Amino acid sequence: MIRRLSWVAAGVVVVVVALVAFVGLFMLRQPGPLEGTTTTLHLETVAAVGQALEWPRPNDPHPDWVGYLPTTTWTVPANSTIQVQIDQEDGATGLRNPFWGKVFGTEGGNMHVTFFDDKGNPQEGDMTSIDPTQAAHTFAIPDLGVFVPLLGVNANAPAGSTNVITFSFKTKGPGRYRWQCFVPCAAKTIFGNGGPMQTIGYMGGTVIVV
Amino acid sequence: MGAFRIEEADRPHILRLLIVWVILSAIGIVGVLQINYPPYDQSIQGQDQASTLKLLTALATPVFIAVVMMVVYSAIYFRRTTKELVDGPPMLGNTPVQIAWVAISAILVLFLAVVGIATLSSENVAQLVGAPGRTIGGGQTGSGTTGEENKEIHVQVIAQQWYFTYRYPDYGGVETTHLYLPVNHPVELHVTSLDIIHSFWAYQLGVKADANPGVDNIFHVTPQKTGSFQVRCSELCGLWHGHMVDSEGQVVNQSDFDTWIAQQQKDFETIASAVPSYAPYYFPLPLVKGS
Numbered sequence: 001m002i003r004r005l006s007w008v009a010a011g012v013v014v015v016v017v018a019l020v021a022f023v024g025l026f027m028l029r030q031p032g033p034l035e036g037t038t039t040t041l042h043l044e045t046v047a048a049v050g051q052a053l054e055w056p057r058p059n060d061p062h063p064d065w066v067g068y069l070p071t072t073t074w075t076v077p078a079n080s081t082i083q084v085q086i087d088q089e090d091g092a093t094g095l096r097n098p099f100w101g102k103v104f105g106t107e108g109g110n111m112h113v114t115f116f117d118d119k120g121n122p123q124e125g126d127m128t129s130i131d132p133t134q135a136a137h138t139f140a141i142p143d144l145g146v147f148v149p150l151l152g153v154n155a156n157a158p159a160g161s162t163n164v165i166t167f168s169f170k171t172k173g174p175g176r177y178r179w180q181c182f183v184p185c186a187a188k189t190i191f192g193n194g195g196p197m198q199t200i201g202y203m204g205g206t207v208i209v210v
Numbered sequence: 211m212g213a214f215r216i217e218e219a220d221r222p223h224i225l226r227l228l229i230v231w232v233i234l235s236a237i238g239i240v241g242v243l244q245i246n247y248p249p250y251d252q253s254i255q256g257q258d259q260a261s262t263l264k265l266l267t268a269l270a271t272p273v274f275i276a277v278v279m280m281v282v283y284s285a286i287y288f289r290r291t292t293k294e295l296v297d298g299p300p301m302l303g304n305t306p307v308q309i310a311w312v313a314i315s316a317i318l319v320l321f322l323a324v325v326g327i328a329t330l331s332s333e334n335v336a337q338l339v340g341a342p343g344r345t346i347g348g349g350q351t352g353s354g355t356t357g358e359e360n361k362e363i364h365v366q367v368i369a370q371q372w373y374f375t376y377r378y379p380d381y382g383g384v385e386t387t388h389l390y391l392p393v394n395h396p397v398e399l400h401v402t403s404l405d406i407i408h409s410f411w412a413y414q415l416g417v418k419a420d421a422n423p424g425v426d427n428i429f430h431v432t433p434q435k436t437g438s439f440q441v442r443c444s445e446l447c448g449l450w451h452g453h454m455v456d457s458e459g460q461v462v463n464q465s466d467f468d469t470w471i472a473q474q475q476k477d478f479e480t481i482a483s484a485v486p487s488y489a490p491y492y493f494p495l496p497l498v499k500g501s
Binding site for chain 1: 368370371372373375385387404405406448449450453477478480481484485486
């Protein structure tokens with residue numbers, strides 16, 4: 001009898017501890033210190049990470065791989081506005097799915113782009129989509145519904161030119177969200193989806209929302 | 211053929227086993243019939259699968275109990291009691307017993323085959339617009355309702371590394387980032403891929419279909435309950451395969467669907483001219499891309 005009662009008591013203790021842990025961990029969770037703020041994310045995309053203009057990685061094991069720089073793991077606050085600036089250095093390679101030429105999930109549903117026209121003159125303006133054949137890369141966080149095509153640098157632009165794409169989006173709650181590029185931009189691989197598209201640290205990574 | 215006879219000494223064992231088996235089987239069958247089986251009942255096809263699974267489990271229960279019971283019973287009552295290693299009594303074939311287990315197994319398997327074929331054919335019947343025989347949303351398909359109400363909606367599922375998009379050719383070829391379906395409406399899914407092999411798995415709807423480049427893989431589903439469902443890739447497809455999930459699939463009523471698709475069409479206008487006309491499948495060309 002005593003043994004049975006001991007088991008019952010132990011069971012009750014386990015349930016109570018589990019409940020307290022659940023309440024403590026999830027229900028009374030305090031918001032992160034930066035929740036509700038605005039954070040800036042400054043990135044660079046380049047066809048060969050070893051030759052980037054801003055954050056070159058000459059000692060990278062694959063210096064000729066395409067990549068986002070300076071890092072592909074971004075930590076941002078939850079439930080906040082993230083202002084993104086991407087300095088895009090590559091020419092257009094085109095989207096396999098033209099649908100991704102449209103901007104999704106940004107504030108205002110658009111992006112601001114400074115670019116070069118066919119005569120090599122600088123231009124700028126707000127865009128809700130681009131010609132899918134003129135995309136160099138995309139910035140996409142599917143689980144946050146964010147898809148932004150990045151306009152390729154015009155072939156007539158001055159050497160070393162960069163398109164600058166800016167936009168902002170809102171984060172959800174804490175978690176780890178993958179991001180990726182939807183342009184099959186891994187040169188010399190079948191379907192353009194090998195190498196840097198299949199390796200974290202180049203054209204894909206994680207957004208850590210805290 | 212030798213006559214089937216039970217040794218006098220074995221009769222208490224057989225009687226005991228039979229009684230225990232009948233009782234445990236009855237309890238087991240009642241128990242497994244209480245379980246709500248996946249993929250549940252969000253679609254007619256899902257419900258058919260769940261019902262088939264329930265039937266299979268119920269039929270397998272007495273067999274499972276018999277096997278486990280024999281093992282446990284033998285371990286208790288027929289275990290070796292002496293330390294010496296001696297052979298057991300020789301066991302010769304018993305033709306009546308063999309005929310009995312082959313016949314019972316054959317009957318079970320054939321019965322299940324008939325049930326399976328009936329389930330498959332009933333799904334096929336449900337696909338046919340205006341075909342009588344299946345109830346959709348409480349009404350009779352074809353015989354009780356007409357035209358538009360049961361007209362199949364076509365949806366193309368486009369897999370790509372690492373996301374699914376959807377095209378609705380009946381609505382001007384609009385492409386969307388989530389899959390919305392109207393309730394009680396037959397849907398014809400055309401599953402394909404833009405790059406490599408994926409697999410479209412709408413678990414709660416009971417639909418799983420390979421997504422191959424250059425292939426139009428056609429599947430049918432009729433959602434019968436509103437609510438959300440998840441789409442995920444079930445074919446290992448590269449770095450972000452584990453993240454190739456859309457948790458925002460929705461089965462909605464017709465008016466909500468009309469509102470949603472109208473908004474999608476409006477949003478799509480900005481990119482419509484750049485998206486090619488609807489095609490049943492895509493070939494991933496060029497084979498080599500890159501900057």
